[in-house]
Amino acid sequence: MCRLFGMLSTKPSSAREFLIETECSLLKQSYCRRGREQKDGWGIGYYRGKDAQIIKSVKPVYKEKVAFTITSTEISSNIIIGHIRKASNPRKLSTTKLLAPENMQPFTYGRFIFAHNGIVQIPDDLEGTLGRYKRKIEGQNDSEVYFWLLMKNAEKMGMPAALEKTVNDMWQVWGKCKNRYKNIKEPYWGLNCMISDGETLYAFCKHDGIAGDLKSLCYGNRPYFRMCYALTKNSLVVASEPMDKTHKWLPIEDDTVLIGELKKGRISVSHVELPL
Secondary structure (H helix, E strand, C coil): CCCCEEEEEEEEEECCCHHHCCCCCHHHHCCCCCCCCCCEEEEEEEEEEEEEEEEEECCCHHHHHHHHHHHHHHHCCCEEEEECCCCCCCCCCHHHHHHCCCCCCEEEEECCCEEEEEEEHHHHHCCCCCCCHHHHHHCCHHHHHHHHHHHHHHHCCCCCHHHHHHHHHHHHHHHHHHHHHHCCCCCCEEEEEEEEECEEEEECCCCCCCCCCCCCCHHHHHHCCCEEEEEECCCEECCCCCCCCCCCEEEECCEEEEEEECCCCCEEEEEECCCC
């Protein structure tokens, strides 16, 4: 499973502190737990003006420390989203296809940047509901199907309503196809995600308690899927797990969307609990 990072700043800033330097930086999360390495690629999304920009690699981030450090240092933006990947494979792809460049995250469309931690277990069935958005799929990553289903819904409504509808759509499709699946009991295994439209940072925590006793990678003292956030002097930082012991990391509850916005030059944080 993957690890996520998001930062909203009052002015264009570097995320090097949290991507590289802290005790549990995104880089360190990639190799801190033997046997649970995030070994299947990495990516950073950010904005240059209003334009979404993506830098990705198919290589393990811990084997590209120099490139990741340079990238993390050079990027300066009001919103930055990071993703390190431990690939899921519900489609039983070959290693070559699974780790193809087009399957790396974050994904982008227009002004949107999106990254996911979890597994969409019925990607082929969900593809059939995408309409014209199906033609936009570039890879074979189950997370990309989640992304385009969300984009389809975002065309008709804003966040977080589009996230709510996306989850409900998955369950509706599941109700029609579940008899064909013998070894799974739900349409997804975790829908935690970061998404931005260039102005607002959204973090959706959706895990339904599926991880059981599985713990976070770095400190190992909290449930694996429980996302969290911290406020610094000039930024909101959101992550899959706490990144240091300096800041006060607060949990994002299951079925909840955290919304970070800039209002009159100050960061505003709100929570919306979805009726799921």
